[in-house]
Amino acid sequence: MKREKAELLDGPAGGGGGEGESVNSKVLGLERRVLRRMLTALGEPPLTVVLWDGQQIAPSDGAPVARVHIRDRAMLYRLVSNPDVEFGEGYSTGRIEVEGDLAECLEQVYRALRRGRRGGIKSWLPDRMAQPRRNTLSRARDNIHHHYDIGNDFYRLWLDGQMVYTCAYFPNPEMSLEEAQTAKLDHVSRKLRLQPGERVVEAGCGWGALALHMARHYGVRVTAYNISREQLAYARERARAEGLEDRVEFVEGDYREISGQYDAFVSVGMLEHVGPACYEQLGAVIDRCLTPDGRGLIHTIGRDRPGMMSPWIEKRIFPGAHPPSLGEMMGIFEPVGLSVTDVENLRLHYALTLEHWLERYRAAEERVRKMFDETFTRTWRLYLAGSIAAFNSGDLQLFQVCFYRTGDPNVPWSRDFLYRV
């Protein structure tokens, strides 16, 4: 009787395996209650959870978008105690499996979480407002090495031919990833209104695609900084192969080590690694290196409100990363008299970019497994799918912020030059 009451409290459930022995059933009743409480705290995502013995908890209303399998009891307790980290850990090691569309499943979790937060459910969640650590020069190098130096061959498996590892721009959503990455490089270059002969500094240049694109198509001279050695080696080789060595210099150095004076400052996908404690310093670097009529663009993952990175992503994928809110970003510009002229939010373009990446990645998983192992393969699959979910659900944003010096009379009159064919 007691068992049945517990079941009732737990709400409607699916298949009823494991009802043989009463001791075991009591334990399961407790586990179901714990799991149910976690799902409530998560905002009731439309998922069915399937336990190791076949027991199921279905959503209280509506059809589930996916079935989440928890393979053993210890995993359940880990998950309940620290879901932000342990879902990723469990998925990577195969102790959690998702049946159905992984990105869609995670998007529903993100959306449910937000509903839950609006409803006041907070206490159970870890404090996302804790201050991120300051990224010193050496910590920044460790962080970047962790992610970007795992092998150019690996990234080549699923990025576009130019190796652009940031949000693409799809003027037409049907275009290919290759076309959309080129369109992004152009969109950024046009926003900067580059003129032949100008000097550009790029902070965090990845494999060099933007620097080479600007030099090739806009006739500018580029000094591009990076602290990832694998990326730098690749970028230098490309500059040589394309005969652009005299116009693009790739420098091993942190943004804080930028020297010289430039007509334009550009940074695409680096700010995520800077951390708000260093924004004022970054602003001072920009102020120091820009000519009086200089201008710039920062392209970064962001958020609608300040918050910490997912702790699992922080742990396994991007140590030291922090996607800022626009309010936080203003800490770069406001202290030094830089004037924001344009902000564009390309959140949906990043979701689509990631869908291309995930499709290519999944097609290449056999080779990833041979390069690394099964856990690594699943970790990166989850990271890519989870990122699609985060951008689609609005947990993450993508900001392109243009700026000039305060009072520059040459700010663009309007933005129509960006859209003239």
Add this chain to the structure above:
Amino acid sequence: MKREKAELLDGPAGGGGGEGESVNSKVLGLERRVLRRMLTALGEPPLTVVLWDGQQIAPSDGAPVARVHIRDRAMLYRLVSNPDVEFGEGYSTGRIEVEGDLAECLEQVYRALRRGRRGGIKSWLPDRMAQPRRNTLSRARDNIHHHYDIGNDFYRLWLDGQMVYTCAYFPNPEMSLEEAQTAKLDHVSRKLRLQPGERVVEAGCGWGALALHMARHYGVRVTAYNISREQLAYARERARAEGLEDRVEFVEGDYREISGQYDAFVSVGMLEHVGPACYEQLGAVIDRCLTPDGRGLIHTIGRDRPGMMSPWIEKRIFPGAHPPSLGEMMGIFEPVGLSVTDVENLRLHYALTLEHWLERYRAAEERVRKMFDETFTRTWRLYLAGSIAAFNSGDLQLFQVCFYRTGDPNVPWSRDFLYRV
């Protein structure tokens, strides 16, 4: 000899009147030193200052853009003791006169001031960082009455035919003010992606031009709030005359008194009167009144960094006003889960709008003088010219910020729809 030394210390000077008596000359030497110190603190604007007796202080290098006449000794001491307020007071009463282009002269002062600040000259300037007062409901009504209820006939003298008293949008700088104000109403309406039959709430509707435009051209129903009775009476009369009474309701009320649910929230030129202490409250109002797929736009004068309004403008023109930095504005959106999708800075368009207004105003000054008096006429001339200077110099910005609810899948894919012909 002493006198000559003082003159030397003062640097190069123009005409040398008043060199007759030595006692008088010593006094004048002192005054010149004080004046010279003020000009240094102001960052050495390229102006010649002419004293009541014909003595001049010319810029130490370069040609002056204007000659500023100080008509009496008491005025000089008032100016030196509190230039932020007393320049305006002196100009309004005719004790200070500007020979040359008033707006250009003030722009040079703004630009020089910024150079001065960068050079570390601060102590002499009043503290612009003091917190503005909180605008309670009744204080807000007093503030608005002060500026907007001085007579529709007065504004009709120099605004466009639709009586739009906010920054226009000039797709082509050569177009007329009338065309540019209509283009602005369209730019705002298109950014909101209005659909026929939708409900729109407008916070602070002026003389009703935008509300009527949206109803007329986009087929929406508009509820428009305002606390200026003169403006409301005018707007209601226009809605009757145009047969739009059934689609536009003008409500006497503060933004805090908005009720109901709407597909779009729009506010053009009201945020300046809200004050940062009330931004969180405004965000809560928006959150409460927007449907789940609602969106909005706030158009406001702003700044590149937080600061107080010019104390003279605060005293004589806009009591309780505060143009926010973008960072401050995020205090509206971030607490309630609104997602900023687009920010456009139209600073130069406001300078051009004001040039149109000033030109019309100057042509109508004879009538302004008859409606009010000479001091009022000069006060408003200075306010309009000073505003041109503030936008041209970058002391003020003009932000249009678009927002949706976080995670809305229907955010615009790109911004090209705004620029398609």
